[in-house]
Structure formats: C-alpha cells, structure tokens
Amino acid sequence: MDIQWSFILTVIPTILKGIKVTLLISVLGIALGFVLGFLTGVARTGKNRILNRIAGIYVGIIRGTPLMVQALYIYFAIPTIFQFDLSTVAAGVIAIGLNSGAYISEVVRGAIQSIDPGQKEAGICLGLSKWQVATSIVYIQALKIMLPGLGNQFIISVKDTSLLTAIGVAEMTHQASRAVTTTFRTVETYTALAVVYLVLCSGMSYLLKKMERRMK
Amino acid sequence: MGKPLIAISHLSKSFGDLEVLKDISVDISEGEVISVIGPSGSGKSTFLRSINMLETPNHGTIVYDDEDITGEGYDARKLHREIGMVFQRFNLFPHKTVLQNITLAPTKLKMGTKKEINDEARKLLAKVGLESKADEMPHNLSGGQQQRVAIARALALKPRVLLFDEPTSALDPELVGEVLKVMRELAEEGMTMIVVTHEMGFAREVSNRVIFMEDGYIVEEGDPKDLFLNPRHPRTAEFLSSVL
Numbered sequence: 001m002d003i004q005w006s007f008i009l010t011v012i013p014t015i016l017k018g019i020k021v022t023l024l025i026s027v028l029g030i031a032l033g034f035v036l037g038f039l040t041g042v043a044r045t046g047k048n049r050i051l052n053r054i055a056g057i058y059v060g061i062i063r064g065t066p067l068m069v070q071a072l073y074i075y076f077a078i079p080t081i082f083q084f085d086l087s088t089v090a091a092g093v094i095a096i097g098l099n100s101g102a103y104i105s106e107v108v109r110g111a112i113q114s115i116d117p118g119q120k121e122a123g124i125c126l127g128l129s130k131w132q133v134a135t136s137i138v139y140i141q142a143l144k145i146m147l148p149g150l151g152n153q154f155i156i157s158v159k160d161t162s163l164l165t166a167i168g169v170a171e172m173t174h175q176a177s178r179a180v181t182t183t184f185r186t187v188e189t190y191t192a193l194a195v196v197y198l199v200l201c202s203g204m205s206y207l208l209k210k211m212e213r214r215m216k
Numbered sequence: 217m218g219k220p221l222i223a224i225s226h227l228s229k230s231f232g233d234l235e236v237l238k239d240i241s242v243d244i245s246e247g248e249v250i251s252v253i254g255p256s257g258s259g260k261s262t263f264l265r266s267i268n269m270l271e272t273p274n275h276g277t278i279v280y281d282d283e284d285i286t287g288e289g290y291d292a293r294k295l296h297r298e299i300g301m302v303f304q305r306f307n308l309f310p311h312k313t314v315l316q317n318i319t320l321a322p323t324k325l326k327m328g329t330k331k332e333i334n335d336e337a338r339k340l341l342a343k344v345g346l347e348s349k350a351d352e353m354p355h356n357l358s359g360g361q362q363q364r365v366a367i368a369r370a371l372a373l374k375p376r377v378l379l380f381d382e383p384t385s386a387l388d389p390e391l392v393g394e395v396l397k398v399m400r401e402l403a404e405e406g407m408t409m410i411v412v413t414h415e416m417g418f419a420r421e422v423s424n425r426v427i428f429m430e431d432g433y434i435v436e437e438g439d440p441k442d443l444f445l446n447p448r449h450p451r452t453a454e455f456l457s458s459v460l
C-alpha cells in the first residue's frame with residue numbers, strides 16, 4: 001500500500017476551506033442552543049406546568065433521536081412538509097442549535113436545582129422580588145456550576161458539525177470526503193482531518209479551562 | 217399590653233397526610249422575646265416559617281399589624297421587609313462578600329444611597345463584632361461568625377420582628393456563645409424576637425415567654441421561670457427533664 005505521509009500537509013489547506021463553515025455553524029448553532037437551553041432549563045425548574053411539559057417533551061425528542069436523523073429531517077422533511085427552501089447551512093445551524101439546546105437545558109436545570117433552596121428562602125426573607133432572587137442569587141450561582149458543562153457541550157457541538165456532511169454542508173469533513181473522491185488518499189486525508197479537529201478542539205478546551213479558572 | 221403585633225388564630229398546616237401544626241393560636245406583642253421549645257418534629261420550625269409565609273397555612277389566620285397576611289392577594293414582600301429571618305444553616309450568599317451579603321437587599325430595595333447603605337452595613341458589622349471581616353467571603357468565616365453576619369444581614373432591613381430558626385443548632389459548641397450574646401443584646405434593645413431553640417439557658421434567661429410545642433400543638437406557654445420550675449403539663453416536665 002502506497003501511503004504518502006507528506007500528502008497530509010498538501011490536503012490540509014483543502015480541509016481548512018471548510019473551517020469557516022464549521023466554525024460559523026458551531027458558533028451560531030451553539031448561540032441558538034444557549035438560548036433554547038436556558039429558556040427550557042429554567043422552564044423545567046419552574047412552577048408553570050405547561051412550559052415545564054413543553055420543555056420536557058423537547059428535551060425528550062432531541063435526546064431520543066440521533067443528530068444525523070435530526071439534520072436529515074430538518075433539511076429534507078420539514079421544508080417538504082411546509083413547502084419552503086432551506087439552505088444547508090441554515091439547516092445545520094438549526095440542527096446543532098436544537099440538539100445542543102436540549103443538552104444545555106439539562107446542564108442548566110441540574111445547576112439550578114443544585115443550588116441550596118435556603119438561598120432562595122434567604123432572598124425572599126430579605127424582601128426581594130422573585131426576579132431579584134433569581135437573577136442576583138440563584139442563577140448567578142448556578143451559572144458558575146454550569147460552566148464546565150457548557151464548555152463540554154460547546155466542544156461536542158463543534159465535533160457534531162461533522163455529521164452535517166450528510167446533508168451536504170460544506171464543512172471540514174465534507175471537504176475531506178470530497179478530496180478523497182478525487183485523490184483516493186483515504187489514510188492521509190482522514191489523518192489530516194482528525195488532526196485538524198484535534199487541534200481545534202484541544203485549543204478550545206484549553207481556552208475554556210482558562211476561562212473557567214478566571215470565573216472562579 | 218396593648219394590641220398584639222402578631223395575632224395567630226387556629227392555624228393548621230399539613231404536608232400531605234402529615235399534620236404538623238394543629239390549631240395554633242397565640243398573640244405576640246411588640247418587644248416580646250419568645251422562645252419556642254420542644255422535641256424535634258414538634259412543628260416548631262413550621263410554626264416559625266408560617267409567621268413570615270415561607271409556609272402557607274391550610275387553615276387559620278395570621279394578622280400582622282392589623283392586616284390579615286393569610287388573606288388572598290396579600291403581598292408577602294411587604295411582610296418580609298418587616299419580619300427578618302435567621303436560619304439554622306445561615307444561608308449566606310456564598311458568591312458575595314460579607315459586606316455585600318448585608319448590602320444586597322437594601323441596595324435592591326433602594327433603601328438609600330450606596331454610601332448610606334455601606335455605612336449602615338459597616339455599623340451593623342461592628343454591632344455583631346465583625347467589622348474587620350467586611351471584605352471576606354463567607355466560607356472563610358467560622359459558623360458563629362457566619363451566623364452573626366446573617367443576623368446583621370437581617371437587621372439591615374430595619375425589621376420590626378426577627379425570627380430565629382434554631383440559630384445555634386448547626387454550630388460547634390464553643391461558637392454558640394458568641395451568637396447568643398448578639399441575640400441577647402438585641403433582646404435588651406427591645407427587638408421583638410421569636411426564637412426556635414434548643415438553648416434552654418437562653419430560653420430561661422433572655423425570653424419573656426416560652427412556648428412548649430409537641431406533636432403540632434402548643435402544649436404549654438408561660439413565663440420562663442414558671443414554666444421551667446413548675447411545668448403544668450406532664451409532657452412539658454418530661455421534655456424539660458430530658459434536656460436539662
């Protein structure tokens with residue numbers, strides 16, 4: 001078998017053509033995921049039964065189906081049902097957003113529920129409003145507890161964007177697979193791809209750890 | 217004694233099938249220091265927590281300062297600004313400094329300028345003997361110090377009544393005294409206090425009235441000296457002999 005290790009360096013620029021898309025979808029998707037995750041996480045700790053139930057169903061559906069199926073459904077099925085066009089990137093953002101949102105929801109719920117109920121009681125007994133108790137006592141403490149979980153989900157979502165190649169999003173994995181179809185250099189190309197993800201995710205992991213430390 | 221500040225009548229409270237308060241009626245006047253004693257599970261804490269609506273009673277009424285606080289539509293926030301609470305486990309805010317623990321509520325409730333609120337908080341810290349700890353985080357303080365900060369925090373709202381829920385039960389024995397000293401000083405200044413406690417010395421020496429609860433009932437209440445020396449009810453006598 002003829003393996004040209006130097007081809008790894010040759011193919012990296014091709015793969016990096018997809019990094020913008022990978023990062024764009026990661027950032028927008030996770031931004032959407034944060035919003036969904038916070039709203040539904042808070043809803044699941046709240047007293048409103050209807051909101052609580054809706055949030056629970058959302059988390060259940062997302063956790064109960066694979067991301068790739070979600071992406072296929074969002075890109076192919078939903079536009080067909082409702083008769084509209086959706087770009088692959090938009091579908092990717094929505095898929096990553098909905099998916100990470102469900103996991104972030106769990107992180108948020110867990111963190112809020114881990115705060116001693118005595119904290120809330122102390123706030124109430126000091127005459128603070130529910131909103132003041134939530135924002136300046138409960139959620140602010142929960143946020144600290146969430147940080148590792150949020151960082152973890154961020155990295156998972158970046159890696160998950162590779163699955164979007166299934167709907168034809170031109171991200172890094174897609175670029176690599178395309179390179180393979182013309183060069184047939186599977187070992188070199190996928191080694192290069194793995195290294196790029198490893199560097200990207202290790203770098204982010206390092207930055208997130210630093211941020212966490214600073215928040216403490 | 218004039219009109220009671222807090223009039224509790226026929227209060228009852230259940231958690232599911234468990235009835236923890238049964239037909240509690242008691243009047244509390246301004247300036248009284250009341251100790252609530254009794255075995256654990258007797259409903260003392262629930263009784264205390266009902267007074268500031270941390271627990272909503274199932275039946276009965278509580279009238280505070282001529283207003284029925286158990287009535288529908290009553291805004292408990294008004295009550296919380298006048299009735300302070302000190303918890304067994306202090307419940308200080310771990311993400312705030314000692315000073316910020318005290319200034320948080322007065323700041324949010326816009327009780328003055330930043331400087332006024334800070335000055336007042338430092339005065340309160342001095343009062344509980346902790347002026348040097350203003351910028352510490354709560355977890356760097358001993359339990360006794362934390363509880364004194366919690367008392368200062370409650371005082372920052374200038375409450376008319378202070379409720380204490382077993383304020384010394386979570387403390388190491390050698391730290392109990394410093395908290396009781398602060399409470400004794402408050403009592404001497406005329407603060408209206410209701411104290412759920414296992415400290416029989418405090419109940420006997422500092423309070424004007426002792427309430428003995430058991431099994432959700434007020435079994436006996438009276439002047440501490442009478443109650444400790446000549447309990448009328450056999451259960452009171454039994455309890456006192458077991459703790460004294």
